[in-house]
Amino acid sequence: MSDEPTVRHHESVVTPAGEHDITDGGPDMVQFLDAEGNRLETNESNAPYAEIVEALTAEDGRAMYRDLVLVRRVDAEGHALQRQGELGLWPSLLGQEAAQVGAGRAMRPQDYAFPGYREHGVAWCKGVPPENLLGMFRGVNNGGWDSNENNFHLYTIVIGNQMLHATGYAMGIQRDGAVGTGDESRDAAVMAFTGDGGTAQGDYNEALVFAGVANAPVVFFVQNNQWAISEPNYKQFRIPPYLRARGFGFPGVRVDGNDVLASYAVSKAAMDAARAGQGPTLIEAFTYRMGAHTTSDDPTKYRIAAEVDIWREKDPIKRMRGFMEKNGHADQEFFDAVDAEADEIAARIRKACQEMPNPELPTMFDNIYVDEHPVVAAERDEFVAYHASFEGAGH
Amino acid sequence: MSDEPTVRHHESVVTPAGEHDITDGGPDMVQFLDAEGNRLETNESNAPYAEIVEALTAEDGRAMYRDLVLVRRVDAEGHALQRQGELGLWPSLLGQEAAQVGAGRAMRPQDYAFPGYREHGVAWCKGVPPENLLGMFRGVNNGGWDSNENNFHLYTIVIGNQMLHATGYAMGIQRDGAVGTGDESRDAAVMAFTGDGGTAQGDYNEALVFAGVANAPVVFFVQNNQWAISEPNYKQFRIPPYLRARGFGFPGVRVDGNDVLASYAVSKAAMDAARAGQGPTLIEAFTYRMGAHTTSDDPTKYRIAAEVDIWREKDPIKRMRGFMEKNGHADQEFFDAVDAEADEIAARIRKACQEMPNPELPTMFDNIYVDEHPVVAAERDEFVAYHASFEGAGH
Amino acid sequence: MTTQKLTLAKGLNSGLRAAMEADPKVVLMGEDVGKLGGVFRITEGLQKDFGEDRVIDTPLAESGIVGTAIGLCLRGYRPVVEIQFDGFVYPAFDQIISQVSKMHARSLGALRLPMVIRIPYGGGIGAVEHHSESNEAYFAHTAGLRVVTCSDPGDAYWMMQQAIASDDPVIFYEPKRRYHERGEVDIDETAGAPLGLHQAAVRREGTDLTLVTYGPMVKTCLQAAEAAAAEGISLTVVDLRSLSPLDRPTVLDAVKKTGRAVVVHEASTFLGMGAELAALIQQECFYHLEAPVLRVGGYNIPYPPSRFEEEFLPNLDRVMDAVDRSLAF
């Protein structure tokens, strides 16, 4: 990692809004592939991670590429299903595939992920069937998977909340003695996801405090996609998110979020360190939200097309494909096969969505409490009786 | 200010509890007087503030010394009044006089202070009659002064809350065009006070975010007295409070909180910068809580006497007096006069406290709302009628 | 009388605009309130016209928003804070309960916090979790706050201006499922607002039973009254408008006339506004009541996924069912 920028005393460090370059991650950013997929030289920023990237095989690269393509297709299908009225809402990850796949692949099965609401790519890497993500956006449930099956927590919508859950979970790992034992299948760590906007929340910062004090095995992974709905970076912070860690006493790294190799390498290094008992790391993945905030949003109100065009050039899939082609890591057959697989998955998701049954009404009273609760029980009974009274009444 | 300590990536930076030296502020700490009152050489840390200290006259020094002594006496009287049952509680500032007087004297009348609950010394410097502080500890009110009279806000007990109020107030100053005009009587800034424990709160960190983004004229003044009730520094943060600012993009300085010259100089520089439009500064005053957390606390449960002994050697008053004596800035007559004045003030406070009337009961319904509120009005009327019904009834 | 046909959303927007024009100390704050005009476009066009200093896109932190708004009040400003959705007010709860509600009392009247906290609330819009809650009881229980809600474009327009003019802090609930309902609004400034901020309105007068309601449920209750009339049942509908303080005389008079009352709201019934109203009515109308006060509300479960909401929320059928039960008592 490069030297930390100096903040000098009693000189204004405010960067006027216009000077925030939201298309260039600067020299601190860890990057291995340029926009065309050329492998960059080793430099001060990426050097600490070069070994990890070197160790990747062509097979690894193909697996990553496949993830990128499939995840994008899952996302596109979610978007389409919303447009067709099958879902109420869809938050697209378009543009952030590499950030998420890099992070997701750096986790071992025993590692736990705490996502926000846009981490479809991380879910994919952790093995959550993408169909399961649809329920909450279709309104049939508030989270349709058992977190413990894949060690992927439910989506958290209230910005910042999950950062503390992740930290607490990591404190639990410590208490279980599952840190620093050197046993690869035992040592575990946690990854916590939020966005650039999320870094303003009290909960986020308290998580940095608690994790720092406990030296907890948790990696904070901030996807800086440049926008928090309509608010650009300079309305959320004065210096980039990766520098926040400096205020809390543990490492912070900015990585090119559109470079899957870089995202993977930086995430792996951080997770390895966490599992080894070296404590937390903050990772900022510098990336871009190519689509609207969600399907409810209209970004033409607040951002210019030229900005999106610049970022389109940095596309994570194009970049990885370029790298593979240049190095002969895959042939046309492979790329076609991945595309075909994507079609299949899209069809599967679509079918699963369309066939998803409406929940039985009285189930809304289920699982409010573990143990029977008289108020809920009474209301469920009344509800059932009330609805039964309509039956056959043609009401 | 010295170079910022380097936090290296993927090396554990955790400092084991035992290594937190809570008696030595380290090389970054700005200091002008040693424990005996000898003027220190200019060094990297104090150099930026040397000019401010040089500009101080012997008269200034005497005024500061007087403040230190009077403030300590006010505090001692508060403590004694609690012990005698006149107050329900007293949070002592013993040991923190220099931190507070330095900060307090760096404010101009138009600057606004947002205290916690221990800032009796800042109140003093802002001109709040110390008698007025007693009401809330006697239980006759929840804040017995008009904040706008001396630009000293009410004490805030909920840790962290006031940091945001201060930031918002500073945003108001900006909107009033009272920053950076160069008009000494117009430009204003805000000082916000909290403790080492307070730095963990979400509100505190959100204040750093908002202040940074707005480039607001606010100085965060953290008195690190080493303890948050029974919890030592290492349970609240991993690296010292002054370094927190590095994560938010504005300057952070550690100052010797027992050296009134240093506290004044660092505060003045920060406030001057804020008024000039250069934005926020975070100051950590490294000091020590010589007494219990409050009169309700029993520190023997959690800290050792030896630690207190070390800090007694660093006493802020002894130090300033040593400096003045060594430099012939004051004679015995002066010191005696200050002590006599302290006696007078103590007597005045004691008298004011003992004579403080119990509030009229129905006034508890006053000022709940600005405009008449039917529920409150009805309850007040009922209350008055109910109590009238006892009159003469010997109830 | 100068009337305009406006949506409820536009009524709020126009009310904000009028308040900003009238007083340069009025500032708007919140997430995305600037260029975007808020996710519901309530502040649309205002940043363009009043500038970034008066329409402030804040960082994403609700405690920070309300906390800095307090500071702005102390400096003489009148901030109107937007909470993006009902379920996101909780990070600001501490500032609201510990500071906003108590500052005037704590300062023995020296300090004022003329702040409005706008909360789009309630369900029925098919949204994901945390976007459909009715949490008014928390604030109505809190002394030192005023809590109001509008149910039509006219109230939206006038009550917003009254809330901003109030020297006390006001929690202003906006029934988000009614944002797009239209109505005639009398915007005659010389005539002023038709009702005070804390007055209830009798929206329909009847003889058999009084529906007491507010916000999004006013429309539902008026529909129920219509349906009931077709069956020969005559309902009064009281739109509370103010939840704290309650306009007790209007409520109690209405119930005394009908002898029966049903309270309707979206919030869970246990300790919801209906609890206070039932407690109040039984106390003040004991001998007038021919049946117990009944409550129709959301069930006592967290707001369910949206596929359940039609049956979770009080609807025409459930209101009518309660009316029938009361009349049959």
Place this chain on the structure above:
Amino acid sequence: MTTQKLTLAKGLNSGLRAAMEADPKVVLMGEDVGKLGGVFRITEGLQKDFGEDRVIDTPLAESGIVGTAIGLCLRGYRPVVEIQFDGFVYPAFDQIISQVSKMHARSLGALRLPMVIRIPYGGGIGAVEHHSESNEAYFAHTAGLRVVTCSDPGDAYWMMQQAIASDDPVIFYEPKRRYHERGEVDIDETAGAPLGLHQAAVRREGTDLTLVTYGPMVKTCLQAAEAAAAEGISLTVVDLRSLSPLDRPTVLDAVKKTGRAVVVHEASTFLGMGAELAALIQQECFYHLEAPVLRVGGYNIPYPPSRFEEEFLPNLDRVMDAVDRSLAF
């Protein structure tokens, strides 16, 4: 029967110790809970005996405490969180409302949060602002939470263990002004707790009127019953113990027998527990009631400075006054 004479504080401490001994997954968290044993010494000696990993002195941030406790639950722990004083729970409100109360439902039953949040509450101890509040209504209104409170050392001991054993999150209110009251506690483990966590207790049976109360006011109400008896008035005193869920049968049976009811609590009455109880009682006991249900509580103002608290809080006189008014109705 093995009895010990304990203070309420010691009952809690012993209950915590028993739970920690029984289950290694039980951990305590909070500010100053370690060496100091908490500002009220409820956790005294526990860090010494169970170590720093099980009795965790946390950083000073309540949202952080509850938020990390959630994470610990998800990893299989059973955290018992101490909030230092009632007025400091609000920074954690968001985590409690948005997460703690909803996680089980959100996960369709897959996840559990067996967490206890201990809150020393109420006034009468001459404290400064924020240290005397009764904010139980906020949590009782929140579906997904259980809310209980103890009134004597025996309940302190047993209810604490039951709350920790509960697989649902429990808000546990401790009546701080009664911490030092003593009583005989049956600590016979084989016999187990005398009552379920959510059962109300009839502390005294009478014929004329039922006082419904909980926590610190139980003692006050028992004193009132004593005083009333001297005047020939026979009062039932119901100690609710559980505020959510309410033990409806016990409350309603008691009121049906006496025909009159007064609810007593320290919290402000507007939307306080008394509102729910009055609403419930008038609904379920309509034809049994000879007078409206009356409420005696703190006035509807922020908790006042301590010199006022004797008159702000319900005391013997105010309870008796309400009893007289009910009987005279």
